Amino acid sequence: MPKLKPLDVKIDPIRCMGDWYVQRQIPAVSAFEKDVHNGKESYTWDELKEKVTVKYTFNRGSHDAPVTTVYQKGWVKSNAGTEWRVAPWLGFFYLPFSLPYYIIDIDTNDYSYMTAAGPSIKGNWYARNPTSQTESGSR
Numbered sequence: 391m392p393k394l395k396p397l398d399v400k401i402d403p404i405r406c407m408g409d410w411y412v413q414r415q416i417p418a419v420s421a422f423e424k425d426v427h428n429g430k431e432s433y434t435w436d437e438l439k440e441k442v443t444v445k446y447t448f449n450r451g452s453h454d455a456p457v458t459t460v461y462q463k464g465w466v467k468s469n470a471g472t473e474w475r476v477a478p479w480l481g482f483f484y485l486p487f488s489l490p491y492y493i494i495d496i497d498t499n500d501y502s503y504m505t506a507a508g509p510s511i512k513g514n515w516y517a518r519n520p521t522s523q524t525e526s527g528s529r
Contacts, residue, residue, distance in 0.1 A: 393509045396472035396492040403471040405501045406493075407433045407442075410516035413503075427453045431516065433464075441465055444476060464491065472496075 412429030426448040434443045442464035449455040461479040465488070475488035495505040504516045 394492055394494055394507055395509075396468060396470065397494050397496065399470065399472065399496075399498060401471040401493065401496055401498060403442075403466045403474075404435055406471075406496075406504065407435045408518070410504060410518065411520045412448075412514050413517050413521075414515040426450055426458075427455070428520075429514070430520075431514075442474070442476075464488075 410431045410433070412431070415426070415429065427450075429446065429448040432445040432447075434445075435441075436443060444462040444464055446460045446462065447457050450458055462476045463479075463484055464474050464476040467473045467475050472493040474491040474493070476491045477485040477488045490508050491506055492508065493504060493506050495503075497503050502518050506514055506516065
């Protein structure tokens with residue numbers, strides 16, 4: 391299977407901050423991301439630390455199940471702004487190593503949609519609105 395690479399276009403990572411609603415998902419970790427609904431990732435830039443805080447919320451099992459929240463910390467690793475690294479919070483500490491997070495497609499005009507994945511093609515398709523033009527099973 392081919393490995394993905396970050397998009398070869400310069401973007402402004404600060405414009406990626408805010409809420410992103412998961413439109414479609416290929417789970418990177420099936421045990422963790424299986425049967426999730428209403429996924430939303432919120433990115434916040436910490437200018438002092440030059441890091442991104444990621445807050446991922448979702449409902450497991452059904453659209454109206456209790457909300458689960460997972461935190462990650464991230465770093466923008468490339469000058470183009472399309473290669474990030476993230477480390478999930480594991481309850482008592484962050485994962486001691488970081489995972490690749492590549493922006494492989496993005497609307498560079500108004501940052502209304504984005505596709506992000508790791509090198510293995512598993513990832514998420516995001517939009518700024520809770521629903522895209524077509525209804526999603528990951529809504």
